[in-house]
Amino acid sequence: MKKIIKGKCYVVGDDIDTDQIIPAEYLTYNPAIPEERKMFGRFAMRGLQEKSRGLPQGGIPFVKEEAEKSEYRILVAGRNFGCGSSREHASICLRESGIEACVAEFYSRIFFRNSVNGGYLIPFETEERLLEQVKTGDELEIDVEHHQIKDVSTGKTFRLKPIGEALPIIEAGDIFKYAKMKGMA
Amino acid sequence: MTLTEKILARHARKSEVEPGENIWVDVDVLMTHDVCGPGTIGIFKQHFGKDAKVWDREKVVIIPDHYIFTADEKAHRNVDILRDFAKEQRLPYYYDVGGEKYKGVCHIALPEEGHTRPGEVLFGTDSHTCTAGAFGEFATGIGNTDAGFILGTGKLWVKVPPTMRFVFKGKLPPYLMAKDLILWVIGDIGVDGAVYRAMEFAGEGVQSLNIEERMTLCNMVIEAGGKNGVIEPDEVTVRFVKGKTKKPFEVVKNDPGARYHSERVYDCSELEPVVAKPHSPDNRALVREVEGTKLDRTYIGSCTGGKITDFIAAAKILKGRKVKVDTFVVPATTEVARHLDEEKIAGETLRQIFLKAGANLGDASCAACLGGPKDTFGRLNEALVCISSTNRNFPGRMGSREAQVYLASPYTVAASAVEGKITDPRKFLA
DSSP states (O other): OOSEEEEEEEEOOSOOBHHHHSOGGGTTSOTTSHHHHHHHHHHTTTTOOGGGSSTTTOOOOSSOTTOSSOSOOEEEOOSSBTBSOOOTHHHHHHHHHTOOEEEESOBOHHHHHHHHHTTSOEEEEOSSOGGGTSOTTOEEEEETTTTEEEETTTOOEEEOOOOGGGHHHHHHSSHHHHHHHTTOO | OOHHHHHHHHHTTOSOOOTTOEEEEEOSEEEEOTTTHHHHHHHHHHHHOTTOOOSOGGGEEEOOOSSOSSOOHHHHHHHHHHHHHHHHTTOSOBOOTTSTTOOBOHHHHHHHTTOOOTTOEEEESSGGGGGGGGGTSEEEEOOHHHHHHHHHHSEEEEEOOOEEEEEEESOOOTTOOHHHHHHHHHHHHOTTTTTTOEEEEESHHHHTSOHHHHHHHHHGGGGGTOSEEEOOOOHHHHHHHHTTOOSOOOOOOOOTTOOOSEEEEEEGGGOOOEEEOTTOTTOEEEHHHHTTOBOSEEEEEHHHHOSHHHHHHHHHHHTTOOOSSEEEEEOSBHHHHHHHHHOEETTEEHHHHHHHHTOEEOOSSOGGGGOOSTTOTTOBOSSOEEEESSSOOSTTTTBOTTOEEEEOOHHHHHHHHHHTBOOOGGGTOO
């Protein structure tokens, strides 16, 4: 597990559901086939409404037209990120687009599980309403060990909640590696 | 312990569990479909080997249902992957497209085929797997990775959820349906009001519902973030399940001293028909507050709103009347579709009633509930205003991001179809 995660952030609001993260029309690609899996990066966050695309101002594409990946590494969201369907394509598309970590107030249960058990990205939680204090394009630096996030662009720092029970799975890599370590699979 | 805690404890081979505890449970049924099945199979093969066998072929159920009636080649290819896997693993419960065995929407097909039983643990690669809590079992949605893990091991870790209890006093008035009840609840607690928790429904209002209406209640707990919805089994449950399967099962009930996270009590006689306005299932309004909102389309279908009870309700209002806007009727399963030709109201079958009213009838599948490929039946391809008996209205859910979707009971949808604008069903249910 990386100790420092660094990069530009993309900011979205509350209750961003999986239809906005990856609209259903793209779910015909099979993530088990590498060439098709790559396509998910291109379509990540395509379902956001114009005003919700990159807060606070909106109208900022997450992935530029014709690009395969996003320029952003950290996704900042409000409450209940990833609610809605159980499609693992949501965690997969963020990973394929280049996202390494999300920082939200809390997540929908299934999105959190998928992200951790599949080892796609680290879903950090914070008690602060980060989406009102950082803006899309800010350079963030997450200090994983010290549960801290710094906005390099403004110098502000924020506390992250400890990862908690999911940490052993994140450290192992995914649920399969974790189960192997525990002698279960 | 609550019913949910008891089921999980038994499947973890423990005498007791506490909310918040992480446990490994034995899985009774794993269900997957055409959207998440191919990815699940890929993960299973990647981690257990290309010649690996599933942990128990009697416990795997595969039901293609999402993208069936489309020209999309990848959608067909995905069904081919399911078919090949079912053949290779000799799975007895694969419901193939294009033949006699084809079913349609998985959450309705599961109980029709006897795969939902009280006291069991069911996981499915679809968030609406929680529907099966109506049968007094623990049922919840998972992703491809968890499902691939189960295919190889028959186990999964879960965090025991605390239970929120919702009690409905008195019987439902004749103009209300289970959809109104669950939209009330979601409107009260919000789309994140039950994250990581179980939602249990009880009281006379729930006990007097038929099994399909109970499924509607449990279906939408995920719209409040709930992990599972559950209803304590009674005679209605047991009679239904025994009619579908010979497999033995054990009814699990709440202990008298069960501890709940919270309890909310509703008096059914005080409730009114409601809608969820765009763009969130918790954006509740009374139908009379939005009455007159102009519509372009109405839609009756899906796991939550495309069962036979839903169509009988819609037909009561549509009989002898004409729709004023495009109206799409999509039975959840082929069995529901057969019932459209068998159920009659005053001499006319439901199908005849819908066709005479001017509605478009589709084939059994998830169809436009989740948008899907562009050529999907009923899909909102532009900025249309639609009222629908489905379960989600997040931006873009039924197709275009510019579309506006109101969620409502089949009564309210049918009444609105007749008027071409949002209409209180009490107008037609005197």
